[in-house]
Amino acid sequence: MPFTAIVVDDEPLARDELKYLLSFHPECQIIGEADNAEEALKLVVELRPDVVFLDIRMRGTSGFEAAKRMLSLPHPPLVVFATAYDDYAVGAFELGAVDYILKPFEPERLAQTVRRLSSFKSQSARWEEALERLSQLLEEGPPKLKKLPVEKEGEIRLIPYQDIIFAQAHEGEALVHTANEYFYYRGTLAELEGRLKNHGFLRVHKSFLVNLARIGGLVPWFKGTYWVIMEDDKRTHIPVSKAQVKQLKALLGLPCSPECCLAKE
Structure with missing residues (x-):
């Protein structure tokens, strides 16, 4: 009709x-x-x-x-x-x-x-x-699903937040990495950070957003900085900016050295 x-x-x-x-x-x-x-x-x-x-x-x-x-x-x-x-x-x-x-x-x-x-x-x-x-x-009100809409090869996927290992800035958008795949998020890394920051994610570097629950380890680096080792199939190493070391350690329950505590927030 x-x-x-x-x-x-x-x-x-x-x-x-x-x-x-x-x-x-x-x-x-x-x-x-x-x-x-x-x-x-x-x-x-x-x-x-x-x-x-x-x-x-x-x-x-x-x-x-x-x-x-x-x-x-x-x-x-x-x-x-x-x-x-x-x-x-x-x-x-x-x-x-x-x-x-x-x-x-x-x-x-x-x-x-x-x-x-x-x-x-x-x-x-x-x-x-x-x-x-x-x-x-x-x-x-609109319910909030803990899934992220992403794309790859013309297919739209909804990925549970807990399956996201990390995301990185890429040509004005973001690449979202799971354990063994990556997908395109049609938004900036800053927009993605806003979406995920209350779900256990931290912007450890201007180009990287990580799932705190999927950090497998830390490697000390130059002048009080660190690399985090992610739990993907490649054990990806991601740099942590000096300004974020204190917050990262606090969230992971690690003691903060005097050097990192003096870092600029």
Whole structure:
């Protein structure tokens, strides 16, 4: 059954791509688009779309916050979240509460979403049930899975945090190393540090982030510095900057020598 929709994304190319792919599905009638949450909310009030294809991470108000506000309106739409491999999205949406599509968009996956929405539209009870499940999910907030989305040879993988041995800066992105493989993380090492720092990881050097639980040993080096030996199949040696020696030793429960304690934090 036909349904109306608007597309919301702060990246013009992403909006254009999604509109193009949806144009192959006549049951989905695109009636508007927006590049931010505030404009999207205005369109939802004015146009009353059945569905909003909504990017999760936008500048300003997030997709999750925008969806909460949409559900408080008199005629709330169903929401299909678009995500560039966010770790929480897959786990949350596969519960069946709402639907999601991954960037870059895959035509077959999008076709499944359109079929599902069309089926909901033809059965008012299922439509209302989906809205209720969406409302419950958004009230709970997006769950955080302890998995990291990475890529290799065109495949997207979700790696448990505990399987990550270390990560290193690489051409503006990051290489993530497990025991015997490496993968690409489509973000900077600083962004990855922010994501993992509360999960037992430490930036021991400007170019390296390590899993403290996967350090197998330390090797003293020049002028109070150290190398850490990681528990991958190559026993990779990673330098520790002098400024980080004190913090590293404290986290590992090792005594700090007078020299390292005088190091600049």
